[in-house]
Amino acid sequence: MQFTDRLYKKAKPIWRKSHDHPFVQGIGHGTLDIEKFKFFMQQDYLYLIDYARLFALGSLKGTDLKTMSIFAKLLDSTLNVEMDLHRQYASRLGISEAELEATKAAPTTLAYSGYMLNVSQRGSLADLVAAVLPCTWSYYEIGTELSKIPGALENETYGEWVKMYASEEFGELADWLITLMNELAEGKTEAELTALEEIFLNTSRYEYMFWDMSYNLQMWPTDDEQ
Ligand SMILES: Cc1ncc(C[n+]2csc(CCO)c2C)c(N)n1
DSSP states (O other), X not given: OOHHHHHHHHHHHHHHHHHHSHHHHHXXXXXXXXXXXXXXXXXXXXXXXXXXXXXXXXXXXXXXXXXXXXXHHHHHHIIIIIHHHXXXXXXXXXXXXXXXXXXXXXXXXXXXXXXXXXXXXHSOHHHHHHHHHHHHHHHHHHHHHHHTXXXXXXXXXXXXXXXXXXXXXXXHHHHHHHHHHHHHHTTOOHHHHHHHHHHHHHHHHHHHHHHHHHXXXXXXXXXXXX
């Protein structure tokens, strides 16, 4: 059994909860309240800025040219493909570029990005990959699952979103990270593998929280945002 099979098995109940979440199902069935999607897009835009930094860090920590260059590709794909989709959605949804850039981070966005950056900055490349893998892998899985819902890919509002995450390009990125995780896990002790598993499970939990935050438009409970 590969290390990622073990990770997948452990995280499955959390991932299932994400797949079944009304936010995710609402995208697939085209029934999601547009205000919730706008909230998600704005928060996800902030999240992706930090995510791009993680990929830059991956390139820095990579010990061979192939790893460095694939992280550079992931960095480019985040900044110029994925964030571009967000910019296009924002403009279609009536969110100006200035408004998008001025978005304030919700607590879950801050916590999730901060956790990944913290783990990756002080840890090894294996820690970084364990932290970013659920995001890339679970989005590909969600995109693929939603693309099978009749009409999901053609939906006027959410079709593009589903199409992007179900795309072959994203599948290849996820596969590459899975292979890299298995290579980096080779020769590690059980205690080291358990530590990587904990990181993977934590970011899987944050993925669920991100859907839930968006569904509930959850900002700070102090109600003091300007
Ligand atoms: C909360 C949240 N989690 C995961 C992704 C998906 N994602 C982030 S980076 C990346 C790989 C290359 O761009 C993918 C698929 C997202 N957008 N938002």
